[in-house]
Amino acid sequence: MFLELLLIYSPALLFGFLFFRNYRKEPRQFRNALYLLMLCLFLFYGLSIQFQMPWLVIVGLAFIPFGTAALVVFLLANTFVVVRREGFSLSHILPALFALFIVAVCVALPLFVMLQAPPFVLALSGLVVLEGSYVAFTFLALLLYSWLYRRLPKRSDYDYIVVHGAGLSGTQPTPLLAGRLDKGVEVWEAIGRRALIIVSGGRGADEQVSEAAAMRTYLIEKYGVPANAIIEEDRSATTMENLRNSKALMDVRSGAGTYRAAVVTSDYHVFRTAEYAHKIGLAADGVGSKTARYFWPTAFIREYIAVSSEHRWPFVVLFALWLVPTALILFAR
Incomplete structure (x- = not known):
């Protein structure tokens, strides 16, 4: 029984170890956000298996499309509120632009497949999905860790x-x-x-x-x-x-x-x-x-862009992982 539980929770234990080790060493690092989200996801998966509730995973997966649609609607509505209160500017329409990006990630590949688009167009839409999936993961991770970081105990003796x-x-x-x-x-x-x-x-x-x-x-x-x-x-x-x-x-x-x-x-x-x-x-x-609550989505999207620009290498790695097999397949035709 112990070995079975250890196997079930081994991914959660791994990311839990990485998170707490790095948090104790330095809480002000972006990698902590990634470790924390992986810990939560694998812990959720482990609990669903241990207590024989695989339907939790199914519900979680089913929530993705509905949650995504709700997020798009919220971002568009939030853009309207921000522009009405703060005026029109590029930064104020960031929620709408992010919503359009989400739609592009979700729709591009299936749409081009249905339209029988050229192979290179299909490959580019695959890159959009790949990079977009990373954006979704890291955005959620940063949102979760930012919330946690603000609530961490603070010192009481500043100079x-x-x-x-x-x-x-x-x-x-x-x-x-x-x-x-x-x-x-x-x-x-x-x-x-x-x-x-x-x-x-x-x-x-x-x-x-x-x-x-x-x-x-x-x-x-x-x-x-x-x-x-x-x-x-x-x-x-x-x-x-x-x-x-x-x-x-x-x-x-x-x-x-x-x-x-x-x-x-x-x-x-x-x-x-x-x-x-x-x-x-x-x-x-x-x-x-x-x-102000209405301004928070706009501000946080801007923060995510700034943080991501400081951690560009994963985007480059994903592009390289996409480019090599894509080039081999396209030139082999």
Whole structure:
């Protein structure tokens, strides 16, 4: 009986070992998301076999087409809501574009087979399905792990709290940025107001003041944060620049590797920020502020694209795996 259970759960045990080992070593890595999803899938499969409920797997497989259709409808509806509230832009129609991508992945190959398309067209549609399947898997994995990462226990003894910029409305923080600042103050107060707050954000071409300056004013006027407890970093324009420039300020002030920081950003943005911090050697925990529900899908799709661009090699490997047999088959005809 033990050996039988061991065999059933061996894949789940393998990915569970990989997940917990890598999580303990460094929780800010994308591979953790993949290990966690594989653990959940194989654990679900093992339970269905152990308790003789194979119908669970059948229900799970049957849910895929219905869940996919529901997701497409949701994304299209969400695009309408976002555009109505925020205005039309490429980033705001990302849910609709993602929905169209899902439809293309699901429909392309069967449609071209029915139409008896040329072999090369069939091969290209097969590549779309292959890459699209990887996108679906990693998107779900990142969504699951991002949710988990935001809820992991955080330290209570930070030396610095870095709040990332998120745009201005005139000279005032946007609601999104105000939420980040509010969360930063919450963390600051929770640790006894001992940390220094770094407000990080440069001045855009259409902005009257730098984001850092507006953030500083907001903290002083709304919360009474002492001016000497705030450090401005007013040269950054991207997440990575926020982190690099803030790290440089902290290194000069405290010495590299001698401090611990919290990086405060929107909840959808926490994992990528934490991963970037790990990449540049910054000892920091990601802390997230709440984002409006209607805006969350748009924001998270953008996050997925950014994270995937940092981990491009699987897409290249899948392309190579598709290219070699495809070339052999097509040239052999």
